[in-house]
Amino acid sequence: MPEPRSGRRRFPSRRAVLAAAAVGLSTALTASLSACSSSSGDVSSGGVTLTFSWWGNDDRAERTKKAVELFEKEHPGVTVRTSNADFGSYMQKLATQAAGGGIPDVAQLDYRQISQYSGGGALLPLDDAVDSGAIRTSEMDEEFLHTGTYEGEQYAVPMGRGITGYAYDSKIYRQAGIPTPQPDWTWQEWAEANRKITALGLESPDGRDVVGANDNGVNEDIFEDWLRSRGGKLYASQTELGFTEDDLTEFWTFCDKLREEGVVAEAADTSQANTTEMSPMGRGLAAADFTWDAPFPGYTALLGDQVHFAPVPTADGRQGAYFKPSMLLGVGANSDHPKEATALVDFLLNDERAGDILGFTRSTPPNRKVAARVARTLEGAEREIYQYAQKMEKYGLDAPPTAPPRGDVAIQTAFKRAYHRVMYELTSPRDAAREFIDEANRELRS
Secondary structure, three states, X not given: OOOOOOOOOOOOOHHHHHHHHOOOOOOOOOOOOEEOOOOOOOOOOOOEEEEEEEEOOHHHHHHHHHHHHHHHHHOOOEXXXXXXXXXXXXXXXXXXXXXXXXXXXXXXXXXXXXXXXXXXXXXXXXXXXXXXXXXXXXXXXXXXXXHHEEOOEEOEEEEEEEOEEEEEEHHHHHHOOOXXXXXXXXXXXXXXXXXXXXXXXXXXXXXXXXXXXXXXHHOHHHHXXXXXXXXXXXXXXXXXXXXXXXXXXXXXXXXXXHHHHXXXXXXHHHHOOOOOOOOOOOOOOEOEEEEEOOOOHHHHHHHOOOEEEEOOOEEOOEOXXXXXXXXXXXXXXXXXXXXXXXXXXXHHHHOHHHHHHHOOEOEEOOOHHHHHHHHOOOOHHHHHHHHHHHHHHHHOOOXXXXXXXXXXXXXXXXXXXXXXXXXXXXXXXXXXXXXXXXXXXXXXXX
């Protein structure tokens, strides 16, 4: 079985911990994770107790605990103590645990955490477990599996396969005479669609005109899709950006002009968009919002079945979207029971019965057989995003990048902060791009 790297283990610095804590929407450190143990008391002498933590809503928690209970039945003598919390609280708690060397035996991880925790020695390399078949990956796409690597080693395995798109109100699009968006529609066509929608003069709940969409400039994920559609990338390496000041200036200028035209959300509305309900679309202020596939059903639940999922626009037909792990599973480097921990990871990813229980609560399962099996039971918005992913895969997407650098968490926060200055007209797109790149380079090289 895999063993931790030899030599002195490097745990994340205080700066890294604070950066990881900034990922979540919540900024206040809450108390400990809400414990949801799947069984009480210690196991009998000779037994094994694992800890497993994740973030997510009540439905995900209930399903995950049922899958864990099934694992325990299949592995007599193994008890799994589970805990979960909301995203922000979970990120903060896990960062604190990693800094102290106490990451759970099995932990759900965000894509942006892989490089930080792998480089800090908090995660167990999983290459031996994958090579031996202890964690089965034959039904997973090899390029997608690579997203859980750091410096050539496998440290985490994707638990869900997500992709970006736009939640859009098809009724308003038809009213504006806009065709159903296809995978090859362009950023220029998207901008013109926003103008046509705004020109309708539809009234929002607060009496303003309904605009076309949210303001893309605040979101690093959209910028990455925009870059990739032009053949670029967000990072050239673990210590170097993959784009220039000119690239970012062009993107932010494009976004800023649409905001000045009044065809995308106003600055104050963008600043408040911390949830689906508070997004411009959720508040009835816009006809479309950029989002990931996993939270997309929240829009249909809020606004109705006329809301559908559209592809991200392209540059001359080249798609910048890619299949990204919605979350991954890793094993703590200090686990006393790596064999049982990797068995739990394998069970959650590959057992068909576990797949039936977990469903699409973490987006599309990475195991293709499990995904196809579960998809037969999907309805409504969940079925739409599964079909959307199949459509985009058929259209053709570039391979996903490896996990972002350790400084990506802080860089994402800086990106949003820099564009806020642009949309509040405190600086120009060019000056904001220059300042952001200087800050990002310092972060990557620190």
